[in-house]
Amino acid sequence: xxxxASGSVFDSADLVAVAASSFDQTSGGAPETPVxxxxxxxxxxxxxxxxxxHGTQIVDGELVATVSGAVERINKLVSVxxxxxxxxxxxxxxxxxxxxxxxGKRWKVDINGRQEAVLQLSAVxxxxxxxxxxxxxxxxxxxxxxxxxxxxxxxVQSFFADGSVALHTRSTKYGKLKGGQLVTVACxxxxxxxxxxxxxxxxxxxxILGCNGLVWVTPHVAGAPAxxxxxxxxxxxxxxxxxxxxxxxxxxxxxxxxRALGALGISITPATIEDTCKASIDAGVQLHAMxxxxxxxxxxxxxxxRRQRQ
Amino acid sequence: MLSQHERHxxxxxxxxxxxxxxxxxxxxxxxxxxxxxLNMTSGSARVKLGGTEVVVGVKVDIxxxxxxxxDAGLAYYDVEISPLAGPEYLGYxxxxxxxxxxxxxxxxxxxxxxxxxxxxxxxxxGIIKGKTCWAMYVDALVIRVDGNVLDAVSIAAKAALADTKxxxxxxTEAEGEDDEPExxxxxxxxxxxxxxTPSVPCxxxxxxxxxxxxxxxxxxxxQCVDASLHxxxxxxxxxxxxxxxxxxxxxxxxxxxxxxIAQRVGPKLIQVVDQHIASGAATxxxxx
Numbered sequence: 001x002x003x004x005a006s007g008s009v010f011d012s013a014d015l016v017a018v019a020a021s022s023f024d025q026t027s028g029g030a031p032e033t034p035v036x037x038x039x040x041x042x043x044x045x046x047x048x049x050x051x052x053x054h055g056t057q058i059v060d061g062e063l064v065a066t067v068s069g070a071v072e073r074i075n076k077l078v079s080v081x082x083x084x085x086x087x088x089x090x091x092x093x094x095x096x097x098x099x100x101x102x103x104g105k106r107w108k109v110d111i112n113g114r115q116e117a118v119l120q121l122s123a124v125x126x127x128x129x130x131x132x133x134x135x136x137x138x139x140x141x142x143x144x145x146x147x148x149x150x151x152x153x154x155x156v157q158s159f160f161a162d163g164s165v166a167l168h169t170r171s172t173k174y175g176k177l178k179g180g181q182l183v184t185v186a187c188x189x190x191x192x193x194x195x196x197x198x199x200x201x202x203x204x205x206x207x208i209l210g211c212n213g214l215v216w217v218t219p220h221v222a223g224a225p226a227x228x229x230x231x232x233x234x235x236x237x238x239x240x241x242x243x244x245x246x247x248x249x250x251x252x253x254x255x256x257x258x259r260a261l262g263a264l265g266i267s268i269t270p271a272t273i274e275d276t277c278k279a280s281i282d283a284g285v286q287l288h289a290m291x292x293x294x295x296x297x298x299x300x301x302x303x304x305x306r307r308q309r310q
Numbered sequence: 311m312l313s314q315h316e317r318h319x320x321x322x323x324x325x326x327x328x329x330x331x332x333x334x335x336x337x338x339x340x341x342x343x344x345x346x347x348l349n350m351t352s353g354s355a356r357v358k359l360g361g362t363e364v365v366v367g368v369k370v371d372i373x374x375x376x377x378x379x380x381d382a383g384l385a386y387y388d389v390e391i392s393p394l395a396g397p398e399y400l401g402y403x404x405x406x407x408x409x410x411x412x413x414x415x416x417x418x419x420x421x422x423x424x425x426x427x428x429x430x431x432x433x434x435x436g437i438i439k440g441k442t443c444w445a446m447y448v449d450a451l452v453i454r455v456d457g458n459v460l461d462a463v464s465i466a467a468k469a470a471l472a473d474t475k476x477x478x479x480x481x482t483e484a485e486g487e488d489d490e491p492e493x494x495x496x497x498x499x500x501x502x503x504x505x506x507t508p509s510v511p512c513x514x515x516x517x518x519x520x521x522x523x524x525x526x527x528x529x530x531x532x533q534c535v536d537a538s539l540h541x542x543x544x545x546x547x548x549x550x551x552x553x554x555x556x557x558x559x560x561x562x563x564x565x566x567x568x569x570x571i572a573q574r575v576g577p578k579l580i581q582v583v584d585q586h587i588a589s590g591a592a593t594x595x596x597x598x
Contacts, residue, residue: 098311176315177313178313181316182316242322243319245326245327248328249328252331252332253332287331288337
């Protein structure tokens with residue numbers, strides 16, 4: 001079976017423009033965040049002694065944006081946050097990251113940020129929950145916990161003086177990820193929320209929304225609150241979880257919904273994921289067709305309706 | 311870089327005929343094709359296959375034919391990976407991959423020693439027997455790499471060749487014995503002759519992972535397969551050439567199955583490519 005879309009081929013740039021224009025008409029009641037382009041003046045009227053933040057510059061006494069994005073004001077600090085940028089870590093963020101390197105008592109983890117993050121050997125729960133003995137041997141055994149290339153779910157623990165991030169996995173819900181697939185979206189689409197480990201029972205999947213834009217999708221496991229498939233409190237087994245074709249299709253549908261939302265720049269929440277998946281099931285869209293023009297238009301109209309309701 | 315668990319998940323998915331992006335094993339990603347994108351060439355095309363993007367330009371030049379095939383023209387194939395295609399291709403890092411792709415492309419197009427029987431009939435490029443001929447340079451530039459680059463290059467090359475127009479050339483016989491015959495190239499584009507390309511193949515790469523056979527891999531999937539066959543197939547489903555990539559061997563049963571897939575998928579792919587070329591040519595004519 002071979003299907004090559006001819007004619008209306010998925011061209012994200014065109015569709016994002018369509019999406020943006022149809023969303024523009026709905027921005028009625030929502031409180032407006034000012035959006036600026038490079039060189040735009042940022043209003044600082046009535047603000048005595050404001051502080052110049054990231055993405056701004058003072059030209060001839062006026063505050064001017066040096067990047068395009070949303071203006072953020074925190075007390076006196078005025079900064080501009082770009083929509084497409086690398087992830088900026090905040091304390092307590094739940095992340096999905098990939099181990100890049102093992103170097104003396106620490107793993108270097110790629111979290112899609114400006115710098116690689118560090119996961120120290122003292123910041124993980126060892127397999128089986130055993131107490132760590134500070135010996136040279138357990139440094140040598142670090143690969144039995146996380147190898148290069150492994151995907152892990154983790155949390156931001158603290159920052160170093162140079163701004164790089166220290167992570168920890170000291171909880172049963174964090175640890176190595178297996179038996180699912182990774183989707184990467186812009187990190188600005190994922191808001192910080194109460195829960196980042198989200199069981200979507202109606203779809204039969206569990207989702208980990210990493211604040212850094214990496215989303216992990218696995219088949220739903222009953223009971224466990226969408227925890228990492230591999231509980232670090234149990235002995236680490238290298239048995240691969242088996243996934244049935246039906247579960248895989250569910251994971252795939254969710255992953256494609258995430259990709260479609262990501263391509264259109266729609267914020268990713270449990271509700272938008274569920275709505276998109278349900279719309280695709282209702283419309284009888286095949287899995288691979290979820291990233292093609294006609295279905296993306298369905299998502300756009302759905303999002304337009306949602307914004308009109310608000 | 312993938313973890314062993316992701317690799318296992320992808321391989322298991324291929325065995326279950328559900329891939330990570332929802333395609334089945336014999337499914338191509340959405341194809342986007344434009345012809346006539348470069349003004350300075352005789353023929354050109356741009357192809358987007360999923361995330362992979364390739365531009366091909368064909369230039370013709372007057373040259374001397376080789377002594378083995380005095381009445382045939384010459385064809386050269388080259389592939390270059392842009393340093394912007396990805397961090398691993400910075401600087402000259404892509405030149406090795408480019409050279410190997412060019413070789414595979416040239417092999418699938420190769421003509422016999424007398425210039426006949428190739429993807430393009432090289433005798434159509436002859437001008438004066440033994441003296442002058444057209445040399446055809448097919449240059450591909452890979453702009454973005456997201457797996458299955460060779461298939462995208464071959465599709466773009468086919469489209470660019472179909473778009474290629476040879477300038478009409480008139481030969482005036484020499485007056486004296488020792489004088490060279492005079493050549494006059496007509497620079498009027500409407501007087502040019504379109505290259506005949508019905509037998510130009512597309513390359514269908516079929517990869518083996520365990521007992522499953524998969525086409526059009528994305529970059530992640532390419533890290534999960536044992537071996538790949540690059541199979542050049544024509545519109546009629548006949549094979550023009552096969553090259554193999556990857557460390558593991560392929561047994562006879564697998565080989566037959568993989569060839570079968572290429573012969574099934576290839577003609578359908580070419581049909582879609584031909585449709586794109588036809589619609590591209592139609593819009594170009596409207597603009598004229």
